[in-house]
Amino acid sequence: MASLYTKIVSKVLFPLHEKLKKHDTVRIRKQLEASQWLDAQTLHQRQSERLQQFIKTVAKHVPYYRQLFSTLGVKPEDIRSSADLVKLPFLDKATISANFDALKSDIAGPLARFNTGGSSGQPLIFLLGNERVSHDVAEKWRATRWWDVDIGDKEIVAWGSPIELGAQDKVRLFRDALFRSELIPAFDMTEQKLLSFLETIKSTKPKMLFGYPSVFDLLAKTAKQNNIQMDNLGIKVAFVTSERLYPYQRENIEAVFGCPVANGYGGRDAGFIAHQCPQGGMHLSYEDIVVEIVDPAGNPLPPGQSGEIVVTHLGTSEFPFIRYRTGDIAVMSDKQCACGRGLPMLESIEGRSTDFVVAADGTILHGLSLIYILRDMDSVEAFKIVQESVQHTHVQVVAKSGEVDLTMRDTIVTGLKSRLGDEVDITVESVTEIAAEKSGKYRYVISKVNVG
Structure with a gap:
């Protein structure tokens, strides 16, 4: 009332x-x-x-x-x-x-x-x-x-x-x-x-x-x-x-x-x-x-x-x-x-x-399929995935320990390749924070590849 x-x-x-x-x-x-x-x-x-x-x-x-x-x-x-x-x-x-x-x-x-x-x-x-x-x-x-x-x-x-x-x-x-x-x-x-x-x-x-x-x-x-x-x-x-x-x-x-x-x-x-x-x-x-x-x-x-x-x-x-x-x-x-x-x-x-990604074989995937790989890793504090091209995806990661180690890097690369294709180049960057967009929003997955 x-x-x-x-x-x-x-x-x-x-x-x-x-x-x-x-x-x-x-x-x-x-x-x-x-x-x-x-x-x-x-x-x-x-x-x-x-x-x-x-x-x-x-x-x-x-x-x-x-x-x-x-x-x-x-x-x-x-x-x-x-x-x-x-x-x-x-x-x-x-x-x-x-x-x-x-x-x-x-x-x-x-x-x-x-x-x-x-x-x-x-x-x-x-x-x-x-x-x-x-x-x-x-x-x-x-x-x-x-x-x-x-x-x-x-x-x-x-x-x-x-x-x-x-x-x-x-x-x-x-x-x-x-x-x-x-x-x-x-x-x-x-x-x-x-x-x-x-x-x-x-x-x-x-x-x-x-x-x-x-x-x-x-x-x-x-x-x-x-x-x-x-x-x-x-x-x-x-x-x-x-x-x-x-x-x-x-x-x-x-x-x-x-x-x-x-x-x-x-x-x-x-x-x-x-x-x-x-x-x-x-x-x-x-x-x-x-x-x-x-x-x-x-x-x-x-x-x-x-x-x-x-x-x-x-x-x-x-x-x-x-x-x-x-x-x-x-x-x-x-x-x-x-x-x-x-x-x-x-x-x-x-x-x-732009929340959808394209695998190397042309399959269109929702960004959520990539998000879950990193979200389920206890060692990851925050992340952002950017599909620069069909051949290259860049990942920014804030590690709870302060630095992305080799095991984390391998887990991320293996997980993303299993979705996007073994031939895709996955780069992992260790960062201290993930910046918001200019609007203040946070975007976990951004694809620069045209899915239309």
């Missing part, structure tokens, strides 16, 4: 905050909380109606799409449902960069400049308006409330984005304090800082955690190593996002913090695409985002088949994301969740295309 303070924040202070920022978040969230219980057919019909209006607006007011529709000989009324989106080309980072000004609507309101962290190798600069932000915040808010927590409940956020960390002015600090949200920067995770973060969590006794799975996994490992009890603090849920959540991370976080892990999938560019409910369903933000799963040739795939996620965000009429290639690999489900929500689900999220 929510405390009186939480009720004041969620029903009065946060709505006022959103209204002052000219966001329509509260109204949208209420609509989403009603629509989530509709049956699949009704939801699809509503999505199609909204898609039609979105395409009509974009074709009229966005120069890039006005020209594109004319060139293709496609009319806005030709796009009647998600199945018709194949009549339009994909949008990718290079296209957005090359047509940046032409992608801005001629009736757009104030737009803010954003960028992705570039963890996939290519940062993206784009624009967000109040319409998009309102829908994204409302989607996240709806999913938060599935777990019996709300804005105003005590929260610890472990984040590494320079955008968030660069905005810690007095107004931001005051707002976070008012909403009882405390930010811990997910950079330079030294033993001393990890212990300090654990102490902060213990003293705060938050209702929820939010941040990168790699950071909370690291905190959980540190707590275990130092016999620090963290499962008696009353934490209800750990929301993780922005990185692939590995099964072993989920198990570790849940065991140490004594709470379920709720996976969230999305990005600053594509929006909040899917959220996990307490029954385990990875529900799409279906009212706001059209999701397609496509094969390497760009053909739509049916539920049950693995392919790239392509999104059309219906809240982006001011700077449209239509058939935007995320570079992420997933499988769509055709099942109904036990929670009773009509929202479609992703069956699995398999990571970025």
